[in-house]
Amino acid sequence: MAVIGDGTFFHSGITGLIDAVYNKSNVTVVILDNSATVMTGGQQHPATGDTLMGDKTNVIDIPTLCKSLGVKSVRVVDPYNYQECLDSVKDEIEKNETSVIITNRPCVLMPERIMDEPYVVDLDLCNGCSACFRISCPAIMASEETNEHGSPKALIDETLCTGCSLCTQVCKPDAIVLKSQFAKEFVIAMADMNFNILIVGVGGQGVLLASELISEVAIQSGLDVKKSEVHGMSQRGGVVSSHVKIAPKVYSPTIQYGQADVVLSFEKAEGLRAIDWMKRDGVAIVSTTALVPAIVTSSKNLSYPHDAVDRMKEKTGKVIALEADDIALELGNPRLVNTILLGVMSNYLPFDLDMWNQAIKDKVKAKFVDVNLKAFERGRSITE
Numbered sequence: 497m498a499v500i501g502d503g504t505f506f507h508s509g510i511t512g513l514i515d516a517v518y519n520k521s522n523v524t525v526v527i528l529d530n531s532a533t534v535m536t537g538g539q540q541h542p543a544t545g546d547t548l549m550g551d552k553t554n555v556i557d558i559p560t561l562c563k564s565l566g567v568k569s570v571r572v573v574d575p576y577n578y579q580e581c582l583d584s585v586k587d588e589i590e591k592n593e594t595s596v597i598i599t600n601r602p603c604v605l606m607p608e609r610i611m612d613e614p615y616v617v618d619l620d621l622c623n624g625c626s627a628c629f630r631i632s633c634p635a636i637m638a639s640e641e642t643n644e645h646g647s648p649k650a651l652i653d654e655t656l657c658t659g660c661s662l663c664t665q666v667c668k669p670d671a672i673v674l675k676s677q678f679a680k681e682f683v684i685a686m687a688d689m690n691f692n693i694l695i696v697g698v699g700g701q702g703v704l705l706a707s708e709l710i711s712e713v714a715i716q717s718g719l720d721v722k723k724s725e726v727h728g729m730s731q732r733g734g735v736v737s738s739h740v741k742i743a744p745k746v747y748s749p750t751i752q753y754g755q756a757d758v759v760l761s762f763e764k765a766e767g768l769r770a771i772d773w774m775k776r777d778g779v780a781i782v783s784t785t786a787l788v789p790a791i792v793t794s795s796k797n798l799s800y801p802h803d804a805v806d807r808m809k810e811k812t813g814k815v816i817a818l819e820a821d822d823i824a825l826e827l828g829n830p831r832l833v834n835t836i837l838l839g840v841m842s843n844y845l846p847f848d849l850d851m852w853n854q855a856i857k858d859k860v861k862a863k864f865v866d867v868n869l870k871a872f873e874r875g876r877s878i879t880e
């Protein structure tokens with residue numbers, strides 16, 4: 497058997513197939529046609545229907561091409577159909593000739609990201625058989641729970657699952673279910689203590705300190721917390737974000753698109769960029785701070801979204817926007833924006849004021865504790 501992608505097939509695989517047919521080789525060639533040349537940057541190829549300059553052109557049909565080269569057995573299969581793929585491979589390798597199997601699902605990353613509803617594993621039903629691990633999906637990993645033999649049960653990272661359903665076809669106890677089916681009981685059971693908080697800003701605004709303070713309060717309340725942070729060129733004003741997930745038990749560290757209960761933004765353009773991560777009934781708390789990146793000020797083509805807060809309000813019901821810079825200056829330190837916004841957010845979480853104050857005392861440098869406590873209190877007094 498030989499396996500080749502569609503881009504490489506057009507680049508250099510056709511000649512090999514011609515040789516195989518001509519020399520009567522007993523080989524089955526599987527062409528993984530995802531209509532993308534992903535390996536080298538996503539260029540068009542003769543089966544995509546677009547030229548390299550982006551104009552429409554005639555598509556070269558891969559099955560017809562293979563038949564024209566002399567391959568007698570050519571079949572197209574759906575790679576999301578596990579049994580069909582298995583049966584096709586078994587049939588074709590039995591034949592004493594050159595044959596071709598073509599899979600026909602588009603790339604999940606380009607030209608646009610395909611993300612259907614994700615699946616989750618019901619750990620009560622999973623028996624740790626490991627069948628789903630063997631399909632090598634990057635979204636499937638070992639959970640901390642094991643079966644009676646010590647083998648790990650499965651866990652699906654919802655942020656990576658594209659909803660292809662392949663894993664469900666190998667799971668005998670039907671432990672893998674669509675999130676919406678499973679969520680009903682799961683979410684209702686944990687609803688009161690289950691929060692996803694996305695904090696965004698730019699380097700130097702204290703995003704990471706804010707996520708530490710939230711985590712500390714949640715941990716002191718006996719909850720599980722997982723964080724995932726992205727900080728690029730933070731010292732140079734680059735984008736910084738932190739996902740904080742809080743629940744009785746948290747499995748994945750990243751918040752899924754559209755699943756943040758709170759978007760806490762220390763800069764308005766970053767708030768606009770993050771707003772689609774928020775649930776429809778979530779709350780966005782945003783500072784009207786505008787930090788225009790150097791790349792925008794030095795470009796004729798880029799512009800800063802000064803109307804970011806209005807655009808956030810168009811997308812979601814609950815946006816609390818505050819002139820946190822002015823409040824911070826009033827309190828004597830422009831770097832207090834993060835603590836002021838945390839104070840606002842604390843109104844939406846069921847943690848006692850004492851716990852927040854203690855976290856600030858534990859995590860903030862001693863000489864800044866008092867002013868941060870004041871900033872927090874000031875934020876907490878803002879409810880709309």
Ligand code: SF4
Nearest residue numbers: 633657658660661663
């Ligand atoms: S549904 Fe597809 S993408 Fe999601 S975990 Fe299963 S195999 Fe992976």
Ligand code: SF4
Nearest residue numbers: 622623625626628667
């Ligand atoms: S195939 Fe099903 S039962 Fe087996 S490990 Fe995966 S989720 Fe669990």
